[in-house]
Amino acid sequence: MRFAGVRAVLFDLDGTLIDSAPDLGYAADLMRVQRGLPSLPMERYRPLAGAGARGMIQVAFGHGPDHPEFEALRQEFFDNYQACMTRSTRAxxxxxxxxxxxxxxxxxWGVVTNKSERFALPLTAGMPLFATSATVVGGDTTPHPKPHPAPLWEAARRMGVPPEACVYVGDDERDIVAGKAAGMPxxxxxxxxxxVQTDVGAWGADAVIENPLDLLNFLQLP
Known part of the structure; x- marks a missing residue:
């Protein structure tokens, strides 16, 4: 299988291009330590790294968005993460x-992430990996984050490429929902x-890759 007419590839950020779990986990675990709670191993945080602040607070404190302390914890987490977001993050x-x-x-190629611009822009600007990226669209760049297609349409517009000529790559079901809604493979x-419990096949993606280089097999030009 090969995608035809592709001119650009858009990527989710965390869990797709970069492994930011160590810094996300560190920011949340610091909150535990500062409260006199024992540190948790990174293996506890990693599976929920893709859920950002919500996932990290859930691991660290067992609190969901409906908990009365959640918003204050979220803001504290954001401050911690902003101070350490390039500490251990790598491609x-x-x-x-x-x-x-x-x-x-x-x-x-470009990036479409639900990470807010507050983090997405300085993080990508600080990593040489993104020197050739044509655009970075954050979760608050448009009025709607993924799974709404608006961020993907904005990235395509900035790149001057029709949505149908873009492929979107992501590691979460909302990425596939957004890409399909945007008219992208x-x-x-x-x-x-x-x-291990994730049923990726149920997402309805046009292709599934187990390794970043596998993507090239679907994009080779005639």
Whole structure:
């Protein structure tokens, strides 16, 4: 299978291009330690890294968004994370080689994440990996975050590429929902934070990859 007419590839950020779980977990665990609670192992935080503040607070304190302390904890988490977000975050293995492959094929690429611009813009600006990215669209760049298609349409508009000529790659069901709603072929990335219980096949993605370099098999130009 090969996607035809592709001119650009858009990616989710956390769990797709970068492994930010160590810094997300550190920001939440620091809150526990500062309250005299024992530190938790990173293995507890990693599976919920894709859920951002909501997931990290759930692991650290067992509180969901309906808890009366959740909003204050969320703001504290954001402050902690902003101070450490490039401490240990790195690209997943073979992501740099995959991006180089896209560029060699003459394809543009960009980022569409639900991470707010407060974090997404400085984080990507601070990592050499993103030097060739055509755009970074955050969760608050448009009025609606994913799974709404608006952020993907905005990225395509900025890149001057029709949505149908873009492929969207992500590691969460909302990424596939957003990509399909935007009229883009979709690829589910299984190498990030997905737990063993996740039924990726039920998402309806057009392709599934177990390794970043697998993406190139679907994008080779004639």
């Amino acid at each position: 997943f293995d073979e992501v740099p080689a995959m991006l180089d492959g896209l560029i060699r094929q003459g394809l543009a 979709t690829v589910a990335a299984c190498y990030g934070y997905l737990g």
